Amino acid sequence: MSILKGHKVAIFGERDDVAGSAVRSCVLAAGAEVVYETTSCFV
Amino acid sequence: MLVFGLNEPGNLRIMATTFKDGDPSYAGALGGIALGLKSYHIFELKDEIPAEVWTREMAFKELEVEDALIEQICTIMREIRGD
């Protein structure tokens, strides 16, 4: 049973860890739908 | 469901717990409100992602982040999900 395929995902990224854009590319490729995305940067 | 790209164990704990059981400090909008949402970290989802996409987006990150930290992150997320 796929964890991601067909699921709605909210993404919380971090600039110096893994950016939201990278996570988005990954989960979209796995068949998930992205409903929220943010990358924090507090420097 | 949530997918995180943040690597600080403390922050991961708070966020994953909040989305599942409600804000652990009982402050804020989600104090006492359990949404019951599962959280994953992107490092845990390697098997779900097509290999070429993973290589392009995450292979560098796997090198960058210390192995011990990746393990710690995966352990915390599993723990909170209760897997």
Next chain:
Amino acid sequence: MTDNPVIRNCAFCLVHVPDLVRYGSKPRRELEADPSLADRLDGALRSYEAGVGYPPNQTFIGNLSPQQLGQIPRPWFTRQSIRNGAAAAGPFGEIIHQDLFYAALRHANVLQPPLVALTTAADQKLERLLAAHSVFGPLARGAVSKDSADFQQEIAAGKALPLKTGGALQGLVRGDNRSEGAGDTNLDAHTLLEALTAKTTGALALRWLLHREGMQPDQVDYIISCGEEAAGDRYQRGGGGVAKAIGEMCGCVNASGMDVKNFCAAPASALITAGALIKAGLYERVAVVAGGSLSKLGMKSMAFLREGIPILDDSLGCMAFLVTRNDGASPMLRLDRGAVGKANIGASTSDQAIYEQLILQPLRSLGLTMADVDRFAPELHNPEIMEHSGSGDVAHKNYRMIAATAVLAGEIDKAGMSAFIERVGMTGFAPTQGHIPSGVPYVGHALAGMQAGELSRVMFLCKASLFLNRLTGLFDGVSFLLESQKRQP
């Protein structure tokens, strides 16, 4: 190669302003939500002596090298005492007292009625202080003879913000309450204080640069400002003019200027642009300046309060650089074709693609490898501030990215990453002030190291979170190489 410009000099100052922490964005919002927080916040502020003695601050002004800082056991914030012999001034600049800042802030005002006003007593005392200062004296223009109005009334009516020292009122900062400014949120007291602070601190850094170089203000040809504040009214919110304002305040009568905007990577972009203007033969002495960000004061204050430690992000950083034609001696900015690292819009946002463009391509274009670089200077945030606030050691994370790039390039293997970081890396030491900690705080140390024959080549790596403008999802990266002219070509 010989027509490459040089970084001839630089200056770095920290303006210690504990009584402005309440006007930082985070503290301000927290105080609005819970005014009772004020006492706890005040109780956690550091004295000037503590700020001076703080080892990362000493590193910022050049009294300690980053290597020496790395040898000092943490916590650093317990090691703060002027009794330890820490001097307020260092080779690169000084840690500036709040009193001096207030005096200079008043001189940053150009409007009538003034945006900044001090009580008569404060005005006379602070003006004397400013006039007597060996570096900032030229900024003094005499105490204002007007009677101070009833400041408390203006403050109570919400038309002005108090400038305090401890509990004592020194003066206030107004919004532009004239008819053309009233009702314009871009010209309210908070926003104008942010802009005035950027101007004032930029001017203080430029004064230090001129002092250090032994140069007159009228010898500056051109000024580029690279701070992140917006300045302008409702119709031109981010119009700019900060460089010229700073130059005017410092008496740079023969200079024109402009502002370069690139979030945290702006200092790198500005230095490269300054160098390019010189290489093109347009100017001979370009000053690149950056004031500090008031908005970022106390950004981590809630975390510090929770942990029961002093508020460490209580200082504004500011810096200035002098870029000139090749003088045959100073470290050279490599502006050969292809030698500057960038992040094309079309590049994938994956780190791998970005770091290839940022680090490997410029080195390859010069026939170099990462092994030919003595030091990399990425974001150099003070790890004590970053770790207590849950961001982790940002400098170290960036070094991991640089080391991963070396693995990618086949120069080292995964097991060699730590040793590589040991060789090329350093401990962070700069305050959380956006564009300030972004690579360039190492310029002073790099110039000194090259002068002493200890370093040949340093790569400065600056990243910018462009996505914060909500107009793009892009990151930016800018890198440049500084090379000693004492080395063999």
